[in-house]
Amino acid sequence: QKEVEQDPGPLSVPEGAIVSLNCTYSNSAFQYFMWYRQYSRKGPELLMYTYSSGNKEDGRFTAQVDKSSKYISLFIRDSQPSDSATYLCAMSATGGGNKLTFGTGTQLKVEL
């Protein structure tokens, strides 16, 4: 079993929909949680960063961490075609760029 599980999709939604992307994990020591967005054949870019549990909101994006369930989510409100990309979750226990464990990514397509 992988340490981090993420549904690969593809997930197809109409423009304006609320999108929910999720990752589950098995390592209870994880306390740093990130979401990256990756356009096709490009490098990932950091979207959201959360330490420990709780919610964090940034514009149309909300990141949620439920450590009791070992489950993290990224919500996208009023989705746009420009949101079409692969979304990667990443997490670590002790911090440091060399300690990150990435999910496989969920491909999202927002259609007009």
Added chain:
Amino acid sequence: DGGITQSPKYLFRKEGQNVTLSCEQNLNHDAMYWYRQDPGQGLRLIYYSQIVNDFQKGDIAEGYSVSREKKESFPLTVTSAQKNPTAFYLCASSTDSLFATNEKLFFGSGTQLSVL
């Protein structure tokens, strides 16, 4: 503009050949990383460097080599010992150092390596 530049964008390797992927950053970051991305798999760490003239193996270092002679540069060589080199290679940097850690990575645009 500050950022990370990877070159070339596409690279082809013949059997038995070593190839080198370039990574340059002007973010003044201490730490640099090389990841490999394969379809259906998460990013896997090949090598990382927290300071000039020092680097550490990641999870899948076999068949790869790196150098860190300058803060700005962290080239990756894919050697002939790497039997399955076809993948998308990503370079990243962060303000992580030997004295402080930071898990927020900034990535380059990647290099697609294919075998002829």
